Amino acid sequence: MQSRHLIDLSDLSVNEWEDITRLACDIGANIDSYYGACRGKILATLFYEPSTRTQMSFQTAMLRLGGRIIGFDNPSNSSVAKGESLKDTIRVVSGYSDIIAMRHPAAGSAMAASLYSRVPIINAGDGGHLHPTQTLTDLVTLRKEKGTFSGLCIGLCGDLKNGRTVHSLIKATAGFPDNRFILISTPSLGVPLYIKDYLSAMGAPWLEVDSLADAMPLLDVLYMTRIQKERFASENEYINQRGVYILDSYKMSLAKKDLIVLHPLPRVDEITVEVDDDKRAKYFEQTEYGLYARMALIMRMLEGTSKQLPIVPRGTETECSNPECITHRESYVPHTFRKSGDILVCNYCEERTRFD
Ligand code: NCD
Secondary structure (H helix, E strand, O other): OOOOOEOOHHHOOHHHHHHHHHHHHHHHHOHHHHOOOOOOOEEEEEEOOOOOHHHHHHHHHHHHOOOEEEEEOOHHHOHHHHOOOHHHHHHHHHHHOOEEEEEEOOEOHHHHHHOOOOOOEEEEEEOOOOOHHHHHHHHHHHHHHOOOOOOOEEEEEOOOOOOHHHHHHHHHHOOOOOOEEEEEOOHHHOOOHHHHHHHHHHOOOEEEEOOHHHHHHHOOEEEEOOOOHHHOOOHHHHHHHOOOOOEOHHHHHOOOOOOEEEOOOOOOOOEOHHHHHOOOEOHHHHHHHHHHHHHHHHHHHOOOOOOOOOOOOOOOOOOOOOOOEHHHHOOOOOOOEEEEOOEEEEOOOOOEEEOO
């Protein structure tokens, strides 16, 4: 692979995604023949936030490849509870393992971790920012269930502001020809500005709407998401947004016969259980494809890696304006930005700050 780490899907070329999704499909068809592909290798899973599917599918993936696993799923049982920095934890664990999958509540945390790691870092979710391995899962699902990544009308519904899976999926699919996006949310839970800018820069048509029922007949793919309770400042703000979008049998009756419904899960109340029996509901199949996607990814990322410590770049005095950015939690992380016109874009969380 071109890049050592998987922080954002843009770390992979389109050819590499194609290769990984194709390999994932082959693994799905011949899983036993891949046993031993990572014999002797160790995966560390560092989960600073709750997870069921992502963590277990990473662990199962490594076990099914014949490797072994270490890690924590509750930072209060590790030295993090004693105040250990992300930098120190990563430096130590990257001396024990061959590859690290991490999930952390701060945006940009995986990118920050990669500055201190001797081994590849996989971003398994960095706050409300990105979740590229869910997107690989979603791409494998599209390949299996639609046979294409192109020419699709993709509806994304729910918490588009805080849903990191939404951001990664849009970034991945906007680059394929003739995809169109319908962004279905309340005004306060719309996609961040940087995602809209990205869609426009890629020339992908997009539309923001607030009615799921109106959008249903137009869609080839519906990506439902949970309202991300843990990212709201108060319980009241969450309660105001909860239950606005519910996919039920009536709304399914408005949709195309070959629609597919995806959801990264966990589901709360945004899809009624009766929809599970509809042939077009593919969210449980999606979880299985996630295992194959992660097996393929681990195999490719372990090819030809060296255990070099990277050189940490020098930072600037300028601060990122996003309070959720890792640079505000771990003060030693160098502040680095890229320029886009008269805007500074934070290299960790992609927040835009105007400079004079
Ligand atoms: C998602 C996540 O953690 O962002 N879940 C997952 O990884 N399958 C979606 C969510 O929590 O709503």
